[in-house]
Amino acid sequence: MTLAGVTQVDHETKVRTIAATMRERAERGEIVDNVDKGAVKHVVPLHGAARYRHAPLNMRDLDEIIQIDAERRICVAESAVTFSDVVEATLAYGLLPKVVPELKGITLGGAVVGCSVESMSFRYGGFHDSCLEYELVTGTGEVVTCSRESDPDIFEMVHGSYGTLALLTRLTFELIPAAPYVHLTYRTFTTADSFHAAMRGEVAADRVDFIDGIVHSPHRFVLCLGELVDEAPYVSDYSRSKVYYASTASREEDYLTTADYCFRYDTDCHWLTRKVPPLQWAPVRALAGPRLLGSTNLIRMSRLESKVSRKKRPDVVCDVFIPSRRFQEFFDWYRDEFRFFPLWVVPYRPPRDYPWIAPDFMDSSRDDLYIDCAIYGRDNNEPDRDYAKLLEQEVYELAGLKTLIGRNSYTPERFWTIYNRPNWQKAKSRLDPLGVLPDLYGHVGRVGDEHSEAT
Numbered sequence: 001m002t003l004a005g006v007t008q009v010d011h012e013t014k015v016r017t018i019a020a021t022m023r024e025r026a027e028r029g030e031i032v033d034n035v036d037k038g039a040v041k042h043v044v045p046l047h048g049a050a051r052y053r054h055a056p057l058n059m060r061d062l063d064e065i066i067q068i069d070a071e072r073r074i075c076v077a078e079s080a081v082t083f084s085d086v087v088e089a090t091l092a093y094g095l096l097p098k099v100v101p102e103l104k105g106i107t108l109g110g111a112v113v114g115c116s117v118e119s120m121s122f123r124y125g126g127f128h129d130s131c132l133e134y135e136l137v138t139g140t141g142e143v144v145t146c147s148r149e150s151d152p153d154i155f156e157m158v159h160g161s162y163g164t165l166a167l168l169t170r171l172t173f174e175l176i177p178a179a180p181y182v183h184l185t186y187r188t189f190t191t192a193d194s195f196h197a198a199m200r201g202e203v204a205a206d207r208v209d210f211i212d213g214i215v216h217s218p219h220r221f222v223l224c225l226g227e228l229v230d231e232a233p234y235v236s237d238y239s240r241s242k243v244y245y246a247s248t249a250s251r252e253e254d255y256l257t258t259a260d261y262c263f264r265y266d267t268d269c270h271w272l273t274r275k276v277p278p279l280q281w282a283p284v285r286a287l288a289g290p291r292l293l294g295s296t297n298l299i300r301m302s303r304l305e306s307k308v309s310r311k312k313r314p315d316v317v318c319d320v321f322i323p324s325r326r327f328q329e330f331f332d333w334y335r336d337e338f339r340f341f342p343l344w345v346v347p348y349r350p351p352r353d354y355p356w357i358a359p360d361f362m363d364s365s366r367d368d369l370y371i372d373c374a375i376y377g378r379d380n381n382e383p384d385r386d387y388a389k390l391l392e393q394e395v396y397e398l399a400g401l402k403t404l405i406g407r408n409s410y411t412p413e414r415f416w417t418i419y420n421r422p423n424w425q426k427a428k429s430r431l432d433p434l435g436v437l438p439d440l441y442g443h444v445g446r447v448g449d450e451h452s453e454a455t
């Protein structure tokens with residue numbers, strides 16, 4: 001079926017406009033290092049960083065779903081559509097994307113060119129792994145479509161390219177059958193070892209639909225297991241007074257609607273509300289809820305706060321993928337050096353090697369499972385201790401991978417031992433031969449490091 005609102009013809013008109021703008025900017029020699037897709041950005045704002053020097057290219061109109069084919073379980077949508085809108089539309093057909101990032105304002109395009117991980121990643125990897133086709137506007141203003149089969153050299157490099165290869169304008173991705181509710185059970189552990197073993201056991205058993213974990217303290221690990229169910233004896237609501245992540249420390253089970261489950265961390269943007277304690281008080285939440293809570297509001301407020309405060313460095317906001325065999329080592333280091341909880345933990349199984357990773361690094365890193373550890377909001381103001389750099393170094397030593405959404409301090413040599421330069425350059429020379437889009441290392445490899453002190 002085709003949804004009302006946008007047709008392929010409408011879409012082509014929008015894309016022609018974007019392609020024409022790209023050609024004009026290429027003719028003027030003006031770099032396109034910033035896109036405006038309407039929704040809030042999830043890359044971390046970095047003072048003094050030269051990440052976005054130029055005027056944003058407008059992609060706001062690409063906010064519609066083109067088709068949901070319930071029989072083939074496929075969705076075709078424009079890239080600025082948010083996951084909140086996709087979940088609402090697909091659930092109407094009893095379907096869900098295979099991977100739904102937990103914040104409502106993340107866009108389909110941002111999740112592919114940046115990163116995405118969540119509680120279905122133990123089975124499906126990242127959202128991009130469920131994508132079948134991309135439509136791209138290249139740096140020369142051409143419109144190309146590619147798939148894993150038709151053009152793997154381009155298709156596979158779009159993930160993790162952070163807008164440096166092409167603009168992603170339309171995606172086709174797979175859906176799975178859903179149910180109206182999610183039944184959650186929580187299992188609590190007192191050691192990292194027993195928690196990790198239980199998580200691995202659940203991944204191997206492949207019996208539940210969703211797996212993630214929250215480490216509330218060095219001695220309180222909660223494994224969260226979710227199953228799609230048709231009926232629920234009650235449903236909890238975490239969109240106002242109650243705080244989802246805190247509930248996992250005391251409950252043994254819970255029921256949520258499936259949409260609420262997908263965005264269970266959204267109201268508090270995981271635990272960002274801890275930075276403003278009144279936002280965790282029930283009466284304040286009951287009164288001010290929709291105006292102050294929710295990831296979009298909270299991220300906007302935190303941007304404002306970081307602009308007016310005189311913090312030297314932004315808080316550490318970063319997902320790191322640790323080979324499962326080295327999780328215990330990472331956790332011991334994190335507990336002693338980082339001391340920041342809660343820590344969100346998500347098992348992630350890439351369905352294949354990603355060709356944007358350098359082959360030697362891939363060989364040292366490869367594991368049957370990665371454990372994504374999401375560090376959301378650690379202060380980084382100690383003058384002699386730069387936690388972002390310490391994390392980057394530790395993750396490298398453990399052959400793990402760090403997402404590039406925050407501050408990065410890589411030297412070019414280190415960066416290109418992790419990322420596959422020949423593959424990126426091959427895709428760059430085909431998609432952006434004039435260099436209208438930024439260089440990967442220059443855009444994200446060392447960014448936000450300008451005003452920091454050495455560790």
Ligand SMILES: Cc1cc2nc3c(=O)[nH]c(=O)nc-3n(C[C@H](O)[C@H](O)[C@H](O)COP(=O)(O)OP(=O)(O)OC[C@H]3O[C@@H](n4cnc5c(N)ncnc54)[C@H](O)[C@@H]3O)c2cc1C
Pocket residue numbers: 033034035037040041042043044059079080100101102103105106107108109110111112113114115116117118162163164166167168169265269317376405
């Ligand atoms: C506080 C916080 C919490 C997070 N929590 C989660 C989570 O729970 N689950 C999860 O999966 N991820 C999470 N993330 C990571 C998030 O999914 C990624 O940062 C993702 O890339 C954000 O997408 P966006 O749509 O907001 O894009 P943006 O943040 O606006 O952009 C990301 C990059 O992609 C480029 N870009 C965006 N759209 C396009 C396009 N259409 N074509 C070409 N380039 C484009 C931008 O220029 C930029 O370089 C979190 C991030 C933060 C900061």
